Amino acid sequence: MFQDILDCSSKAITELQLQHQSDARPEDALVDDKKRVRRISSDDCIKEEGATANPHHQHKRRRSDDSVSLETPVPHYDGRQWRKYGQKHINKAKHPRSYYRCTYSKEQDCKATKTVQQQDESTGTDNPVMYTVVYHGQHTCKDNNGVDSGTDESETSTLSCSDSRSSISTTCTDPCDHQTSLGDNKLIEKSADLVTKSMYEPLDMNPFAPLDLDSWELDALIRFHLKPDN
DNA sequence: ACCATTTGACCGTG
């Protein structure tokens, strides 16, 4: 079964890569093709770009300078530990936006934050629920294994991924997210988790957009594959 | 008791 999953996944990745290449746009050139992070030129980004920064104020709108957006059905499997610090209903959005910061934000003064928002896709289709995840700031912390998570934009550099799996666990406590993304199939959840974790180990990991998109897509693909059109 | 999450209030920006 595991072999079947891997086989299926590699096929899907190949197709995705081909599709990605054909869909490549100029603005996507910014994206590291290894990670295949899709930058979204959303209204938020446009708005935030215009926002002025005042370092002395805490409650300010963020700039989009160092933010990376991506869409994923599994917003929590990004190899990082996050602590939720807020949730807000966003205008014209059906689902609330959750705000996370790095677990080590205090003890290690890590500035990395992320927001997770479920997209307004109509449920009931064969498409999985998708989430828009926006990463802000960069990890300046070391994870709980003492592995340097990187302090700069090492999108092209490879990170020495720890041989321990304990750093993989991410907080995933949003009941809404659980309900929608993880759904009702525990087996799928476990399988995807297992594969995702195992995939993290040999792969390079980006500390800023820490998830390896291959793994994310794998995760999603596995879900697709294991859950035929229901 | 400790820690993470929830939730309403607060603040800055546009």
Next chain:
DNA sequence: CACGGTCAAATGGT
């Protein structure tokens, strides 16, 4: 004034 982002007390789980 509306909106988005953060704070911090309350709450719940372990």
